[in-house]
Amino acid sequence: MTAHFQIDAATVRHMAFLVRVGIRDEEAEAFSPQLSAIIDYFNLLNEVDTSQVPPATQLPGLRNILRPDEVAPSMARADFLANVPCREGKFVRVPAVLSEE
């Protein structure tokens, strides 16, 4: 009933780019059958008639948890900056986001 689902190496590379993970060609080849098998397995859910079933979102009972907008101590800047891999004074340094082109 359900066709065997194939995720080819090109799709694997696309998926990797979606999550910003660089993968090498041999990894894309190796992942292809593994990911195909898993997605194929998910098709089992097509057996279930969910036409009248709402999606479960938040566990029931919690709604719009709010608090007053008050200033309170959070974290010392030095503590926050201590883990930054690339710093310049109190700034976090990153490579160029936009290029010249």
Next chain:
Amino acid sequence: MGPDLINLTIEEAHALLVAGKISSLELTQAALERIRQTDSQVRAYVTVAEEQALEQARQADERLRSGRNVTPLTGIPFGVKDCISTRGIRTTCSSRILENYIPPYDATVIERLAAAGAVLIGKQNMDEFGMGSSCENSAFFATRNPWNLERVPGGSSGGSAAAVAARQGLFALGEDTGGSIRMPAGFCNVVGLKPTYGRVSRYGLIALASSFDCIGPMARTVTDCAAVLQVIAGHDPRDSTTWNEPVPDYTAALKQPVRGLRLGIPKEYFVAGMEAGVEKALQEAMRTLEKLGLTLHEVSLPHTKYALPVYYLILFAEASANLARFDGVRFGYAAPQASDVIDLYLRTRRDGFGKEVKRRIMLGAYTLSAGYYDAYYLKAQRVRTLLRQDFEKAFAQCDALLAPVCPTTAFRLGEKTGDPLSMYLSDIYVVATNPAGVPALSLPCGFSADMPVGMQLIGRHWSEAVLLQIGHAYQQETDWHLRQPPLD
């Protein structure tokens, strides 16, 4: 130092500490010595915080001497799974991308345990970012099962389960997203509790799947788990998914009589494919529970076969969102000499994440992407509603459910690493609870070919007291939990 310090339960140690017969320093030193003696074999710990532990032990001893503000956990050494933030102590999620990350703050559960006077001795190994069922996906090393060092301790809280089993600390905090406390507890002959979602604060827990993750206690006895849950449970304004539901006295609740409680046996959980020794242990446990006065009857959870795909689909989607923050910018590993920001992300995450992590977050993004969102993610969320309804209907007829934890006992290292899907299938009995948010207790119920067998008690939301009550009664009647692994 008495020879039996490492074999004390929290309850026993507390009595001796309060009576002044032992000190927290002795207890802590014994735990640290035990790690030195056994961890080259077991490999439960990623980081041991010796100096800090000894200092906390000295402070606990002062508190005990003064007699003021002493709690059942004052002076008790423990470890935590390495996904729980500990200020000033490296917290890695067993991943290279956080190999040198030192959190600038404590998780709420750590703050609560420190306030109670418990003594943190170290951070425990896990499958990388909680992704795994064997602890073999740790980027650093695989933890071994203290009952047989060629076998896995289970996962992803494998280090925590192994540490408790090996007597490296009197309890541990694990974390359960889809069985990650209960399955290793079952494999290692210890008690593990997945609380109701929202019972324990996730503030400071490095998130895997935000609608599934639950921090919970692991210890050698149900009584000890109750004592730890008492301290960590409760509303936290810093985690808006915690409830204002009052926290009962779990320790007092242990003594409530269990006669007349109704146990449901889900028929879909007892089908062909279970190891014979596991089935036998479960059947014997049922007879013991009947002897204690509980009534057992069959119930049905009709959508059980869909629990695995529902769980994994939603897990992958939520994990891909949660792991987007690891980008080499504000913390963690950063690939050197990136040419632009995309290059920074691609190389940081290529080099920092292991294979299983990559697979899962790729699948997660795929199932959320345009054209696939309805067919996969939304579909899974609809079937999730049906899983929840299954539990609600079952609990209309009984007070708790009894189920196995895993179809087999601990498998060998390397046995399932070749095929990711086969590893996922070992979670079959433990994954339905997290999408529904219900609590579940895993406890020892026998052995099969010398390896531990665990059973699960699953309850309604907020029914931890009932599960602990039943578990405690069972442990008064049996001694599986008192057995020790052949480590020495």
